Amino acid sequence: MALALSYFHFRTHCSFSSAFSSPTIRPAVILPGLGNNTADYQKLEVTLKEYGVPTVVAKVSRFDWFRNAAGLVDPNYWRGTLQPRPVLDWYMKRIQEAVNEAKELAQGGTLSLIGHSAGGWLARVYMEEFGLSDISLLLTLGTPHLPPPKGVPGVIDQTRGLLYYVEEHCAKAVYNPQLKYVCIAGRYIQGARFFGKANAEVSTAVPDQPTGEAVLVNDRSNSTSNFRARFVGQGYKQVCGQADVWGDGVVPEVSAHLEGALNISLDGVYHSPVGSDDEQRPWYGSPAIVEKWIHHLLN
Secondary structure, three states: OHHHHHHHHHHHHHHHHHHHHOOOOOOEEEEOOOOOOHHHHHHHHHHHHHOOOOEEEOOOOOHHHHHHHHHHHOHHHHHOOOOOOOOOHHHHHHHHHHHHHHHHHHOOOOEEEEEEOHHHHHHHHHHHHHOOOOEEEEEEEOOOOOOOOOOOOOOOOOOOOHHHHHHHHOOOOOEOOOOEEEEEEEEOEEOOOOOOOOOOEEEEEEEOOOOOOEEEEEEEOOHHHHHHHHHHHHHHHHHHOOOOOEEOOOOEHHHHOOOOOEEEEEEOOEOOOOOOEOOOEOEOOOHHHHHHHOHHHHO
16 A cells, blocks of 8 residues: 555656646647546546646536437438538537636647547537637547448448548648647457457556556457457447457547547557546556656647
8 A cells, every 4th residue: 555655646746747847738628429428537637637737628418418319300310411510519519618718727828639539520520610729739539530431331320421521521630830630549459250250359458567557468369259359340340341450449440540640559448438447448548548648738
């Protein structure tokens, strides 16, 4: 216990010291993913603040996502040509409210947007509509940026056209001094085709020492993991058109990267804070994983 407390004190002290010895750090706005709520990101918010990053989480409840059902009455939903407006007006409003709150903390400076899952491409829609003057970093965590390929048997666009809209109408990713796109993908489990031989592999980040460093442990397939890989693979297929690819358990690695962005893949990282475990199944916002990408918010 004493060792654990000493490590926590050391890490927190170093984080605060390094943060406040550097120039003013941009406030960050966390944008929740599909089905998630504000409370799911409370621990990530605390972790970022330990590094000296002022943080605001957009106010979203799980019930809010049922508002998307309004799209069912839009003929474009059934055609697969749905657009963000008006079905996602409510989410754009929540982003705007969070950005306004963060701007008060920025004192004239710029902001970082952190989009988890669908929050990443919704951030791109927001940036296209509201402009980039207040934003200098978009960091996405397990975001399905790319629409699924057309014409693949058994593949149905789960966004009903929204990602095709984003690809066509939103600005391309860049990485320059004025605006940086950083796209982070997790490699937690490799999917498998539903039929045929499955060669499943799970990559799990497991703490080695109290320092929070991680090692990779590969768990070779057995009957249970083969079924799991096939199940996960069917989800991957709906997103990218292929089942036997690596991903974070929900979003394939290939879909979470954007041409023009700084693209990063992290082994052993699970998709969601819901169902995650900081030691056995860390997600993008677990402290040991945040340590791998926090520097993008500090410079």
